[in-house]
Every structure is written in structure tokens, then in C-alpha cells.
Amino acid sequence: MKWKSKYIRTKRYSRKLFKFSVLSLLFLLTIGYVLFKSSWVQTYVTQKISAYLSEKTNTNITVGQVDFRPFETFVLNDLLILDHHQDTLLFSHDFYFVINDYDLKNNIYHSIK
Numbered sequence: 001m002k003w004k005s006k007y008i009r010t011k012r013y014s015r016k017l018f019k020f021s022v023l024s025l026l027f028l029l030t031i032g033y034v035l036f037k038s039s040w041v042q043t044y045v046t047q048k049i050s051a052y053l054s055e056k057t058n059t060n061i062t063v064g065q066v067d068f069r070p071f072e073t074f075v076l077n078d079l080l081i082l083d084h085h086q087d088t089l090l091f092s093h094d095f096y097f098v099i100n101d102y103d104l105k106n107n108i109y110h111s112i113k
Contacts (some may be wrong), residue, residue, distance in 0.1 A: 042066050049076075059083055073098050 035041055046066045053061040064078025076095040083089050 036068060039065075042068075059089070060086070 042065060045068075046063045049066065050061050050063045060080075060082040062078070062080045063076050065076075067075035067077065069075070074097055076097075077093065079090065079092045079095040080088065081090040
């Protein structure tokens with residue numbers, strides 16, 4: 001009889017722990033999504049993307065805002081790419097791109113053709 005009560009207590013504890021873990025995970029995912037959709041975080045990401053692209057291409061690239069639509073679509077608002085002579089190569093109010101396939105381990109991404 002003693003082992004039954006111990007088993008029941010362990011089972012109840014395991015259920016509570018599982019529920020707490022699932023709710024914590026959902027809460028963290030929700031907070032992460034809300035933070036990523038905030039203008040402050042998107043501005044930060046926009047600045048990092050612009051700096052990275054400008055450095056890689058040796059041109060002036062500015063992005064007004066980034067809109068991320070989970071899990072594959074990105075929208076770059078007010079995308080401006082200037083060449084070495086400060087002439088406009090590309091300007092787009094809304095530049096959409098979709099990532100179809102990605103390999104995070106090898107940092108490989110495939111987009112729509």
C-alpha cells in the first residue's frame with residue numbers, strides 16, 4: 001500500500017511538472033514573438049542587416065523597416081541601394097522575399113526563383 005501512495009504522488013508531481021514546462025515554453029515563445037514584432041527590435045535588426053549588406057557589397061544600403069512573417073517571408077520596407085558614385089541602383093517601398101529551404105548548420109538558404 002505504501003508504494004501505491006508514493007507512485008500516485010510521483011505521478012501527480014510529474015503531471016504538474018509537465019504542465020508547468022509546456023506552459024513555460026508557450027509563454028517564452030509568445031514573449032519572443034511579441035518582442036520580435038516590436039518596433040525597437042525590428043529597428044535593431046534593420047540596422048544590423050543594413051550594416052552587414054553594406055560591408056559585404058561595399059555599397060550604401062539602407063532599410064527602413066523589416067517585417068518578418070514567420071517562418072519564411074521577409075519584407076524590407078524602403079530598401080535603398082546606392083553604388084560607389086551615390087547613384088540609385090535600387091529603391092523599393094516593399095521588397096518581399098521568401099526563403100523556401102534553409103540549413104542553419106551550414107548557413108545555406110534557398111529562395112524562390
